[in-house]
Amino acid sequence: GNSVTQMEGPVTLSEEAFLTINCTYTATGYPSLFWYVQYPGEGLQLLLKATKADDKGSNKGFEATYRKETTSFHLEKGSVQVSDSAVYFCALSDPPGAAGNKLTFGGGTRVLVKP
Amino acid sequence: GAGVSQSPSNKVTEKGKDVELRCDPISGHTALYWYRQSLGQGLEFLIYFQGNSAPDKSGLPSDRFSAERTGGSVSTLTIQRTQQEDSAVYLCASSSRAGNTEAFFGQGTRLTVV
Numbered sequence A: 001g002n003s004v005t006q007m008e009g010p011v012t013l014s015e016e017a018f019l020t021i022n023c024t025y026t027a028t029g030y031p032s033l034f035w036y037v038q039y040p041g042e043g044l045q046l047l048l049k050a051t052k053a054d055d056k057g058s059n060k061g062f063e064a065t066y067r068k069e070t071t072s073f074h075l076e077k078g079s080v081q082v083s084d085s086a087v088y089f090c091a092l093s094d095p096p097g098a099a100g101n102k103l104t105f106g107g108g109t110r111v112l113v114k115p
Numbered sequence B: 001g002a003g004v005s006q007s008p009s010n011k012v013t014e015k016g017k018d019v020e021l022r023c024d025p026i027s028g029h030t031a032l033y034w035y036r037q038s039l040g041q042g043l044e045f046l047i048y049f050q051g052n053s054a055p056d057k058s059g060l061p062s063d064r065f066s067a068e069r070t071g072g073s074v075s076t077l078t079i080q081r082t083q084q085e086d087s088a089v090y091l092c093a094s095s096s097r098a099g100n101t102e103a104f105f106g107q108g109t110r111l112t113v114v
Helices: none
Strands: A003-006 A011-014 A019-021 A023-026 A032-038 A044-050 A056-059 A062-065 A075-077 A086-093 A109-114 B005-007 B010-013 B019-024 B031-037 B043-050 B065-069 B075-079 B088-095 B109-113
Touching: A003 A086, A011 A019, A019 A109, A023 A032, A023 A086, A032 A062, A044 A062, B005 B088, B010 B019, B019 B088, B019 B109, B031 B075, B043 B065, B043 B075, B075 B088
Parallel strands: A011 A109, B010 B109
Antiparallel strands: A003 A023, A019 A075, A032 A044, A032 A086, A044 A056, A056 A062, A062 A075, A086 A109, B005 B019, B019 B075, B031 B043, B031 B088, B065 B075, B088 B109
């Protein structure tokens, strides 16, 4: 079955540092890939997504590129802010039309950005 | 409403009691998911509804857990004879269709079994 593995946290950074959160997946075919973010006290929300190989999703200064050859979807941000402190979840779903399209999530990575 | 609504937001129950958790998805969304998030843990898939298809119950941890979705809209997750290990935040999400569309999450129900 599908699975997602992401680096364990917590990740502690200083403001303006470079952030990378690794995510790799196991799936058949060509899944869609997502990053969700959960800010303190809030619900999960979509951060970015990519639906086919070599696509790059981007939002709020974050980027992730769908790498089919390495089955990865690493999240990066060049200069983090305190407001980026949150838990980040990598996820995948089967493409439309597949038999099972539920979202499969990684374990989440807590990021703490210090001023 | 504008988003996915879950109720109650918090529930404290005694071990052995049954609980019902409710999810109101975004109007028109055909896909509905239930997940569980234990303290410090990731998201554990429980059950998935898509339109009129048979639900994917493969994530339900035991036969004490069940869920239904009436009229393709509201969903209820029922936990019978609750145990302390059931304590977690139960999250509901919906999407306009399955696949590569965004899933919108509710704020969750924090369940504490004492």
